[in-house]
Amino acid sequence: MTEQRLLSPDVAQQVRSIFESEMKEPVQILYFTTSSGNCMYCDVTEQLLREVEELDDRIHLAVYDIDKDKEMAERYKITRVPATIIAALDGDKIHDYGIRFFGIPAEYEFSSLLHTITQVSKRESGLSQATIDFLKNLKDDINLRVFVTPSCPYCPNMVMLTHRMAIASPRVTSEMVEAIEFPEWAAEYGVTGVPHTVINDGLGTVIGAVPEGHLVHEIEHALMHLHGIEHDHHHHH
Incomplete structure (x- = not known):
């Protein structure tokens, strides 16, 4: 059974064209979730990020479990979930500017997510x-x-x-x-x-x-x- 999509075809198309006109370099999204099950918005945040990733080839998403991927969580100092990092990707090197979203970037904050992706892709x-x-x-x-x-x-x-x-x-x-x-x-x-x-x-x-x-x-x-x-x-x- 396919889960209901969060972004309507209309919105997806709008976002795709924003990325097309605004993005320059690749962007790495590092998403931290938990398998312990007491995170109300973890799954829906992950789904949102997956749908966003699909809209441009320059966007790369990696998903980590804060409980299992302890080393990654420590490296990026993530102790709360859902946590989203928007970083620059240069070749296979991730450059972390220190940008974090704690909680779901939904409704008005969806625009923050999109603008952060395009801004990071500009490297300025x-x-x-x-x-x-x-x-x-x-x-x-x-x-x-x-x-x-x-x-x-x-x-x-x-x-x-x-x-x-x-x-x-x-x-x-x-x-x-x-x-x-x-x-x-x-x-x-x-x-x-x-x-x-x-x-x-x-x-x-x-x-x-x-x-x-x-x-x-x-x-x-x-x-x-x-x-x-x-x-x-x-x-x-």
């Missing part, structure tokens, strides 16, 4: 030169975690902004977290509305969708805070 961030220069000069690692819900129309802008920053800098990692699937994780950061962006586990917080320059400013602010705290420690010793 599409950010302004000022932002690229700022990110190039980072001396600290930055993690940007964007809590979203699938029905939030403003969320993909923040997800894409953070994923672009991850492409622009090896020091930046970016994560979309679907808050409904990970309620404890969202509660940890007091997420009440989305998008809710967490910088370095709470060093900084950005509520709502903001322009590129605003997020840069918030990252700068968080870094000042980080170095201020480090500076204080030196005084006490």
Whole structure:
């Protein structure tokens, strides 16, 4: 029995033409699921990714089981599922920009998935030169975690902004977290509305969708805070 397709022929055709006009280089999707059976959206996320993979020859999907493929899970630091990594594929080498989707990239977040695939395939961030220069000069690692819900129309802008920053800098990692699937994780950061962006586990917080320059400013602010705290420690010793 064939399972019901998630993408209608109409949508599949639209996505195919987006990939055709926008994609350049090959993209590797690494998908982490679990065989332990307590993951409500793991199967449907896998199906969605398989349907997307079919739409362009440059997209390659590898599926891993977090319980059985422990080495891969550790290499990519995946402890929660469903987890999707969108990476560059150059020959047989995978280049991981640090882009993650935790939870199903559905509804509005489906556009984040598609735009991330096309952006990674271009091997460039599409950010302004000022932002690229700022990110190039980072001396600290930055993690940007964007809590979203699938029905939030403003969320993909923040997800894409953070994923672009991850492409622009090896020091930046970016994560979309679907808050409904990970309620404890969202509660940890007091997420009440989305998008809710967490910088370095709470060093900084950005509520709502903001322009590129605003997020840069918030990252700068968080870094000042980080170095201020480090500076204080030196005084006490």
